Structure formats: structure tokens, C-alpha cells
Amino acid sequence: MIENWNISICGLNCSKCDIYLASHGDQAILKELLDYFKEQRNEIVNPxxxxxxxxxxxxDVHWSSDCKMRACALNKNLNYCFECTDFPCSLVNKFGSDGMDHHRRTIENSKKMKKIGLKAWIKEQKLKDKCFFCP
Incomplete structure (x- = not known):
């Protein structure tokens, strides 16, 4: 983790993720998530x-415990998918093309992280005062 930038294996910034924030006490985001699951997915989710x-x-404390990218990176002893010589692989490409816009942006940003390095990428994002890979 670099300051408050908690970059996940796939490249998401956990500290900007609604699920992560809800699970760490943000009640407003928790309500939004519950409403989203009810209205958009027709699911009643236990808070x-x-x-x-x-x-x-x-x-046991991970939202996507079945994440194949996580399993792959851990198996290869990598911190990030972009460190892999096979990046972007079929798992990453499938994730980036699943219709979730923040997944697509995450892969685009991971490619940039690979090119210029994680610290330089975060510095660049801070200069923009944006977080393009956040949900």
C-alpha cells in the first residue's frame, strides 16, 4: 500500500471501493449498496x-474470495497482475470486458502501471486529483 492507495492485485484501489468502504463503517455507502442490489439485481443482501x-x-474477509486473478497471482508469487509476463492474459481480458466500466478502466490503468511503474502511476493520478480506476 502506498499512503491511502491500497492497490489490489487486479489494479483496483480498495480504499476507493464502495464494498470496501461499506465494510469499514461507511453507512451511507452501505445503504446505497443495499439499494443497488435490491433494485438492480433483485437481491436482498444481508448488510x-x-x-x-x-x-x-x-x-474469509475478502469480497471476491473466488477471484481467479487473485489465485493466479498468489500462485505465481506476484503482487499485481501487471507484473506477470503473460499480462494481459485471458483472465484479465475477461475481467476487463465483463461490461463493468470500472473493470475496463482498471485494466487500462494496469497497463500504464506496468509501463511506468506503480509509484509513478499513483503520482500521476494524484496530480490529476482523480482516481480513474475506482468504482
């Missing part, structure tokens, strides 16, 4: 199910 300490935590 206690929003538990995530980021993908570097153990599976």
Missing part, C-alpha cells in the same frame, strides 16, 4: 455480507 479487507487479506 453483514459486505466484508472486505482487500484481496491481500485472508479469504
Amino acid at each position: 453483514d455480507s459486505f466484508v472486505c479487507n482487500g484481496c491481500r487479506s485472508s479469504n
Whole structure:
């Protein structure tokens, strides 16, 4: 983690993720998530199910415990997908083309992270005062 930038294995910034924030006490975001799941997915979700300490935590406190990219990176002893010689692989490409705009942006940004390095990428984002890869 670099300051408050908690970059996940796939390249998301956990500290800007709604699920991560809801699981760490942000009640307004928790309500938005519950409403989203009810209205958009027709699912009633238990508020206690929003538990995530980021993908570097153990599976029992991770929102996407079945994440194939996480399993692959851990198996290869990598911190980030972009460190892999096969990046972007079929898992990453599938994630980036699943219709979720923040997933697509995450992959685009991971490509830039690979090119200029993580610290330089974060510095660039801070200069822009934006977080393009956040949900």
C-alpha cells in the first residue's frame, strides 16, 4: 500500500471501493449498496455480507474470495497482475470486458502501471486529483 492507495492485485484501489468502504463503517455507502442490489439485481443482501479487507487479506474477509486473478497471482508469487509476463492474459481480458466500466478502466490503468511503474502511476493520478480506476 502506498499512503491511502491500497492497490489490489487486479489494479483496483480498495480504499476507493464502495464494498470496501461499506465494510469499514461507511453507512451511507452501505445503504446505497443495499439499494443497488435490491433494485438492480433483485437481491436482498444481508448488510453483514459486505466484508472486505482487500484481496491481500485472508479469504474469509475478502469480497471476491473466488477471484481467479487473485489465485493466479498468489500462485505465481506476484503482487499485481501487471507484473506477470503473460499480462494481459485471458483472465484479465475477461475481467476487463465483463461490461463493468470500472473493470475496463482498471485494466487500462494496469497497463500504464506496468509501463511506468506503480509509484509513478499513483503520482500521476494524484496530480490529476482523480482516481480513474475506482468504482
